[in-house]
Amino acid sequence: MKFRLLLIALYCCSSVRCQIVDYAVASIPAELLEHANAVVRFDKTETRIESSESVVRKRFRAVTVLNEYGLSGMQAYEGYRVKSICATLYDANGREIKKFKRKDFHEESATSGASLITDGRVTYLNYVPASYPFTIVYQSETEDANSAFINPWYPRNQNYISVERSEYIIDCTPNLGFKYKEYNYDGNGISREDRKDGLTYIVKSLPALKKEAYAPSVSRYLPYTMFGIGKFNLEGVAGDATSWENFGAWAYNTLLVGTDELPEATVAKLKSLVGTESDPLKKARIVYQYMQNKTRYVSIQLGIGGWKPMKAKDVDRLGYGDCKALTNYMRSMLAVVGVPSYYSIIYGDRDREDLREDFVSMQGNHIILAIPQGDSYVWLECTSQETPFGFLGDFTDDRLSLIVKADGGKLARTESYNNNIQKITGNYRLDSAGGINGQLEIRSLGLEFDKRSSLSSKSDDDLRTHYKEFFSLNNLKLDKVVVQADKNNVEFAETLTLSAERYADTKNDRLFFPVNAFNKIVSIPQRYRSRISPFEISHQETYHDEIIIEIPEGYKVEARPDGAKLEDKFGNYASEISQIDTNHVLFKRTLDLKKGYYAKEEYENFRKFLEQVARYENAKIVLQKS
Template sequence: MKIKTFVSAFLLLITLTAFSQDNLYSALTIPKELKENANAVIRSHDIVIELHNYASMTVRSKRIITVLNKNGLSQIDSYIYYDPEINVKAISGIVYNVFGKEIKKFKKKDFKDYSASGGSLYSDNRVLSLDYTPIDYPFTFVFETETQTNSTAFFRRWYPIENYFMSTESASYKIINYENVPLDVKEFNIDSDGIENLSNKNSIYYTARNLKAIKWESLSPSFSKIAPVVMVAPQKFRLVDVDGYAKNWSDFGKWNYNNLLIGRNNLPEKVKNDIANLVKGIEDPVEKAKIIYQYVQDKTRYISVQLGVGGWQPMLASKVDKISYGDCKALTNYTMSLLQSQNITAYYSVVYGDDDLRDIESDFIGMQGNHVILNIPNDGDPIWLECTSQKVPFGHIVNFTDDRDVLVITPEGGRIEHTRAYTSKENYLKSDATVMIDVNGGFEAEVVSKSGGSQY
């Protein structure tokens, strides 16, 4: 009797689970309040990260989204990035009509494989992508992926609400930490009703239910500024084939310097001598730096290179000198090497480069940033150099890396510093016009414009 009762309960559970999942495939079962201001609804999105050890993890994702109209089509996100360190073990997609009936199924062979080089000259980043054109709205798309990687420096972030004009019926984020690798967690805006933190000592676990869509309005901030998000970073990790440790910024900076920067600044003696002759007779280190910066601008050009650990490690300074191009890491390291050859202190600095101000999160230790600039301490009056531009004046960083926290990497360790902020007086555009009108109505005009700061 007990066995029959157990089996009956188990079968009932399976039936209820299947019924519940089928409900998510039909657009007719979406709660009314989740349709308000929404172009698409996340019916369910479950992410499970298995951290086997500090150097191995598996990520599984199942995402069910109902697209209500053509404005929501771009949100189906039917793609996954990979590289030689990430193995896509499984990927599939299924399309359901408004009533929840299956109308199309896609297997791995149906996804197109593209280079994800973007603006890079060469890159080993790739993307598997599905280009689906619906025959009608609304429809539901189920997207499942599984990846395995031995590079654990970056954990997928959790966004229970994914964008403006999107709502979420159900979402979960779970990290199973088999060997109790120390993990740092940071939450943003996770005070919304419907979001729960169910974590324990062996796993990180968040759930979200019935989160309404946020409507974009004129002058709304970027979604990342207001959206709930959970960030996770391991204190011990592997970046491609380099083991790392990140308990505090000082230790992380030392690791970065010792494993990614040291030995990358060697220059041919001829180059050192040429630079010495270039600044000969000049005593002021800032004036020397200006001349060297101009030398780099005249000699090099920016080309992105993203290969393996090279996506985070700069090219050798000697190679940049030889080929006269490089990405932000390479050109910053090259400029730093030239300055150091003339005993001018300069530090490699990691930043989020964007016209939308974004800080390196000072209380969240780990791999951050998307760009590199150069810091010259200058006796407490720091100068910041953008080394990828052939036109930007010395020390000019406005509209891309100004007024934000960055990670400055020194041989002694890392530290958070704030880049220069431009005042309203420094941001100007002044135009003086002299117009001469003749008796026939014709005219001649002379216009002189001066600009500075963000208007330069």
């Protein structure tokens, strides 16, 4: 298979001569090859903040790609103005194969599949590897007129990539308010040299990290440094990052003022929709439904538009916008019906990421809306046509957001969902050949709604495929499937009629079968000889089942598992199997997983808890023919 190597804006052979280094794979220390798909042989970045309108970056980077999965370590996207750029290719023995000059690089729009409009440009080198391993050495010099985004330095931020040596040098012209903040730097062998208006980092011999189960976002445990200046420039507009209050006021007055005007016809329509309703949240719910029916999401990134929303009247006319535009549109419509709301900056990612409260800078990658409700807020996700009113899901829940107001910014934490419940009730009949047929109802609330609600848009064939994977039943046949999303109560319901042949094993007039036929939710995560990362149970979760099992005529229960009860810091588990009458058995079980952030040393205890649960989940009933 051919892979495209994307080398973006990479670095000035004309101004910085490559040092003579042995790039042979054989010279890489053995410990850096373990678990590695690529090895960073040498990476040196020099950043000079000349003024609020000029940031110059020079970079020299040599990476040995060991296999096709290491190509991602080669990508170095540069959206800045490229002053010089070149690259050199070496084979596995460190022999030079080819040089790439400026004319060999391509420049094109940085439009992604999610972007409708953008003026971003990207410079890159197309290279299709003929064989592995190989080494690419590249250099470039770039200049950026924006000082709002000073790239943070991560010694490493990818799994399966090791680092032989990395240097980061940053200097700033005096009196620009240079600042930096280090995170997760305890005992990691990184050296730092301080200067009056700058500093240098050096790190050597970082082995590759494997992806580990339940690992949190890398920013929560791997070292990195953030940089910035107090008064920055964004596309020719002066900005203030001296405090979150000042930053919020700047964002409101620079990005939002003058964007909330709506056509008179829309104003009249909104007032007609809410009628005499006086409750702010009820009015907001009506307007939210109107917006969802009228708009769709696209990405728009023009100039300061990476942060400034499209005007509300343009969204109203076109029927589309990005997160900034749609949130501002909703804000503008709520103002028409007398409901205050606030544009809010946040990180959107299922790996939870907070704005850094202790470092004021341009952060975040998403916008949501906050409606004040007493001492808290009701939060709205404005980019989805399906999301319930006041529900965020795990993309933006439980993290700091910057609420943007005319009188300044304020950090507030979004809602944390603790009632995340999946409940399965139903019955199934077992026949003498080991087959089962029955009916189930699955009800999902909270973030479980978030996981299941996409089923409502799937075709019948896709639903059948999904349930065969979800239940892990051989020979599963679905006779009827009905799914329904109750957005008012944030509850998703699934009703199924199903059957499966040979569910039970038959031997010597006996049937052997796991009592839990439908919801074995526990998988045992991998064991690690020496785990690196802490681990996280990101949300409180509850799974509750009540299933009635009808046994075949002429059979009796010979053996059944005892009830179980586990209590642990990571969660609780309880199961009960009781015989209702001669032909019916009731199975009940509840698993509660507790939200928490834990040290790596506790991971093996967590595994043992899940192993115990799994043993109970797989317990079998034995029926004997009378």
